[in-house]
Amino acid sequence: MHIFAFSPAGFDGYMVTIEVDIRRGIPGVDIVGLPDGAVKESRERVRVAIRNCGFEFPSDRILVNLSPAGIRKEGASFDLPIALGILRASGQIEEEHERPDVMVLGELQLDGGIRPVHGVLAAALTGLSRGITRFVVPEANVLEARAASRGLVLGIRHLREAAHVLRLKAAPVYAFSKEANTGNNPELENFSDIKGQDVLRRALEIGAAGRHNLFLFGPPGSGKTMAARRVPGLLPLLTREDSIEVTRIHSLAGTLPFHQGLITAPPFRIPHHSASMEGMIGGGKQVKPGEISLAHKGILFLDEAAEFRKPLLQSLREPIETGRVDIARAAGTCWFPADFMLIMAANPCPCGNLGRDEAACLCSLHEITLYWKRIGSALLDRIDLRVPVKPAAVTDLVGSEPEPAINVKNRIREAAERQKKRYGTSGFTFNSRIPPGLVRRFCTLSPELEELFVRAVKKLSLSSRACHSILKVARTIADVSGDEKIGKYHVLEAVQHRRYGDSHYFWKSSP
Structure with a gap:
């Protein structure tokens, strides 16, 4: 079994393998693999939390490698996976048999409590795309992790519970594998x-x-x-x-x-x-x-x-x-x-x-x-x-x-x-998102309307983008009216909404 953490990078992110080696030497913890300040500070939080939970912190030299080494690791979500990696490497977490890989996220308090972290949904989706099916997250992040709708999400409140989860000698505090679709829909103004x-x-x-x-x-x-x-x-x-x-x-x-x-x-x-x-x-x-x-x-x-x-x-x-x-x-x-x-x-x-x-x-x-x-x-x-x-x-x-x-x-x-x-699998959903090359395909005009449209464009000296804008707005007006085809009044109304700006000197004074 491998223990993974997560490092965000924009909308995407990287899975980080937690590798721990314990050897003879001057007692201490070294964390390598481009950790930032928060990750470096985790060594003290991990040390105190392990002792306060009744475990023994190894009195040897501990090397924690965050792989891949070329990616900057940021945030406090590495606390829990590092702590579990140390407990596992020191033999204090013994697995009854080989278990699937697990992604672990969470910030440690000094008493061993687990604080929630941000980016859990991104971590779960990234893990699922790489074949991870088990996730250990703080209790407060369970619903967020469940939103990925696949895999087994184990919510924990304390480091001791996380150790039990990996030992598989006790049931987790929370175990979800079903789809969740909860969220906010606040009362909106009328x-x-x-x-x-x-x-x-x-x-x-x-x-x-x-x-x-x-x-x-x-x-x-x-x-x-x-x-x-x-x-x-x-x-x-x-x-x-x-x-x-x-x-x-x-x-x-x-x-x-x-x-x-x-x-x-x-x-x-x-x-x-x-x-x-x-x-x-x-x-x-x-x-x-x-x-x-x-x-x-x-x-x-x-x-x-x-x-x-x-x-x-x-x-x-x-x-x-x-x-x-x-x-x-x-x-x-x-x-x-x-x-x-x-x-x-x-x-x-x-x-x-x-x-x-x-x-x-x-x-x-x-x-x-x-x-x-x-x-x-x-x-x-x-x-x-x-x-x-x-x-x-x-x-x-x-x-x-x-x-x-x-x-x-x-x-x-x-x-x-x-x-x-109408747009099906075209890659967009709304009329305003029609690509320029497809405007004429989805916003067709009759010959009479085509002539009217050309006169309006010439009179208002509209740009190519403005022409496409009018056609897309006319398509929307037809949809709101329940009409399959764009009609004369749809085009005229679309032009009117554009004309208010183009005929006013405010706009023409802009560069």
Whole structure:
């Protein structure tokens, strides 16, 4: 039997073999194989925990090799596998007969207690891909490990229990081998709160149905932030495959609560405009996923978008196109998934009064131009729906109730099912993700519509990406309407959502 640990490397990771050799010499513990500070410190935690649990710590020279040696080992999850390796090498854990290899994860307390660790789901999936079928994890990580749905997961609270598990003289505290599909689906805010803003409601519905990027601009208090916060409540729950990916990312980032299984609701992330590049894209000394990866299969909402630093906003362009982010470091390159729906909101000018009838804008044209240049035309070109948001009239706020949110959610669910059926095994699910080479195949137009579309493109001087964007939005509008073919009004509505931005000098003042 071999004891394995796990070392994350971006979204992937490496299995680490724990090898222990005990020989005569000056008492001490040497850990080799590129351990970081936390792994080096484990020698003292392991020593004290073994003694406090009633075992004998060998009074010889101990060499712990973390193989392969060329990979940096990080984190405190190596405590438990190193301790079990020492107990096994010193003959204090005797196996009745040869047992399958086991992956062990856990941080040790000085009294022998086992603390939970992050990245357990990634470790379990990596182990399963390499033929590991037994996993010993902290009790608080059992549900997370079970989410892999295969193999035998043994949850333990104490080092003594872990030793019993390897001896197989006593049953583990927890033993699961069945599929788990638990997770968070918090109560979301009601879409029916948006009143008197039919264009805004329609754009949000289209965006949610096809996962199209949106840009909401308007004066303060017009309801941009409130509207964006209602979108998560419209999205269907994640598929199991997507749930595993999302849970894996949040586990690696350390944002997944312990004692929790799969995340089943699409994530909704709202980073502050002062976020750093590493916080948004990912990175750091110990590479962690950023906000764009934490929003994978969900929504990334940038409120006050023009207040974000321009380099940070421009760094979103590649992930929007590819659905992933590659992080290059001197030690190597790693990657994380980043397939998200982007919603941005901004005021029309620095003071926020531009376009308001009841207030005067005090900003100069130069100030307004600089304000919009922070976003830039390259990022704006990747926004499918541009929505001007005006404050709702008082009569609308106190008048009749809008369409129930459940009706909108049902249309979005049905549209998503149509898209899933249409694209099958094509490698994408939503209309916004149609590759450029397949747009004409899935977004066909009649000759009359083709002529109308060409006239609109010429009149608005649209780029090739904008042309594809209009076709994909028209395809989504047809799906929401329950139509198999794209019609005239679908195209006109798609053009209208694009025209709001292209005809306004804000966008044209951007580089």
